[in-house]
Amino acid sequence: MTPTAATLALVESPVQLLNALEWAHARGADDAARGPLLGSVPRQPAHREAHREPGGGAGGGPGAAAPLRIVVLPPTDPMSRGQLRRMAGLARDEGHEVRWQEARGGKLAPFKALVALVREVRAARRVVIGDPFSRYVQLLLTLVRADELVVVDDGTATMEFIDRAARGERLVRWHRAGGGGLPGRIRELAYAPVSGTARRRFTAVREGRRVEVFTSMPVTAPPGMGLRLNDFGWTRSRFxxxxxxxxxxxxxxxxxxxxxxxxxxxxxxxxxxxxxxxxxxxxxxxxxxxxxxxxxxxxxxxxxxxxxxxxxxxxxxxxxxxxxxxxxxxxxxxxxxxxxxxxxxxxxxxxxxxxxxxxxxxxxxxxxxxxxxxxxxxxxxxxxxxxxxx
CATH class of the missing domain: 3.40.50 (Rossmann fold)
Structure with a gap:
């Protein structure tokens, strides 16, 4: 699979990778209704088991969704890395391409990863991300030229992302109390242009970009942002x-x-x-x-x-x-x-x-x-x- 043909997914945690797989499954099963649904995610879960098709998942078999090109940007803690490796194996079993890209753990790691990813990020026609609050992902978003941007659930952080996107606020996690003294404020000022560009990527409908959030959270989309329900159809069909x-x-x-x-x-x-x-x-x-x-x-x-x-x-x-x-x-x-x-x-x-x-x-x-x-x-x-x- 070439970079120009790929939907590129950038994930940093096991949950983000799981929800990228869920998005690919839902997209394949619901491709006839691709248009974004503006409004709120339905609050009632699907109370029936997903239909199992021979050799495949609910609503479609293998190949119902186009393969993803998944780039894993792993954290440094061993538990997360272990879960990510297990999830990467499941993703490969589903026919997706998975690339492990170290972007932490050394002074040069972020720069080496950036150089390695520039071409892929710029070439992607659709970019799926798991953490819009990640500073590294925000840096990569400044390179995005894709026509479609998808945010998959990173847990309850999605609720905070929707709220901040609707208010036009900085993308900062809810549990950060701020501070850091003068050095912290200097870093924030230096990073502000990158953060601002990333924030505009999620509201750039006027530039012809589709923005979609794939979520299980009970949220209401701000104007111009689509929502797709994550009802864990892939998980229910496989386990x-x-x-x-x-x-x-x-x-x-x-x-x-x-x-x-x-x-x-x-x-x-x-x-x-x-x-x-x-x-x-x-x-x-x-x-x-x-x-x-x-x-x-x-x-x-x-x-x-x-x-x-x-x-x-x-x-x-x-x-x-x-x-x-x-x-x-x-x-x-x-x-x-x-x-x-x-x-x-x-x-x-x-x-x-x-x-x-x-x-x-x-x-x-x-x-x-x-x-x-x-x-x-x-x-x-x-x-x-x-x-x-x-």
Whole structure:
């Protein structure tokens, strides 16, 4: 496959790569209705199992979607890299071309990657990206000449991206509180032209570019931006249905690692959840630290599971508990789609404002409440401060 013939996908995490595969599957199954649907993503999941065709997925077999040319820009942490390699194998099995391009881990790595990707990025007629907040991806977007730009889900960050795009604001992640002193402000000023160009790429309809967001999140598109629903049709067609266990599974979060939630409050909340719901397993987020997970195991007796694939695939493949409990995170929006029709109940435990750290972004409380409050087909569990106090 030549660069000029490829749809180029730029992904940096296992979830982004999964959702690039989901987009290719949905695009192939729904190619007759290619035009962007302006408005909001439907909030009801598909409650029936995807039709399985011999040798293929729901709504089409292999070849129903044109192969992607996927460039993986891996982070440095081992868990993410391991999951990305597993996802890359699945992508190759689907007939997509996958290229591993190191862009971190050394002073020259970003420049070498940029030189290696310039021709492909400029030649692509369609570019699929997983993280519009990534500074490296924003740099690559300044080179894009494609007629179509697609943003696939990077979890709940998609909600923040839509909100910022609608307001014309800088593309900065919600949990960043700012700061960094004078050096940080200088870096921001120096980077501003790149960030501004990237932001305009998503609103450049007047230049004849189609912009689409492929998402499971309950969002409303700003004018000129199309939405396509991600109902995890590829995942449902390739995996499961899962065997259900009698117990409850807990889903971990990296809110402690990002400085949003106090570590002691989080440990107490997990202990309370395990006791209240009889949980036996804890599915760790790939960014959770080993020390934190060790403390959780010792304090709760939970079996700590470090998945080798995104949780949507792990849960769909099974075995999985009849109830899955999570704090506000991506999975309270994606698991109801991935596990549709299996009988699994997904529950969300809200974050008590008392758990937030002093360094948490001013937007943290409202954003986390929005993530929990907009989740569909989930059971809502209030945060009980008394049970989780230190």
């Amino acid at each position: 499961g249905p899962p065997r259900l266990t009698k117990g409850t599974d807990l889903v971990g979060t990296s809110l402690v690692e990002t400085g949003v939630v106090d570590p002691d409050r989080y440990l107490a909340a997990v202990r309370a959840l395990a006791r209240e719901h009889g949980a036996t397993r804890y599915f760790a987020h790939r960014r959770e630290s080993p020390d934190k997970l060790r403390a959780l195991s010792e304090a709760t007796g939970l079996e700590i599971v470090r998945p080798d694939l995104p949780l949507e695939l792990i849960a769909r493949r099974g075995p999985v508990g009849r109830t899955v409990v999570s704090f506000p995170s991506t999975v309270v929006h994606t698991l109801p789609y991935a596990l549709a029709g299996t009988g699994v109940t997904v529950a969300v435990r809200e974050i008590d404002p008392a758990w937030l750290t002093r360094d948490a972004s001013p937007r943290a409380r409202g954003f986390l409440a929005g993530v929990a409050g907009t989740a569909r087909d989930v059971r809502r569990l209030p945060a009980h401060t008394a049970q989780t106090a230190r």
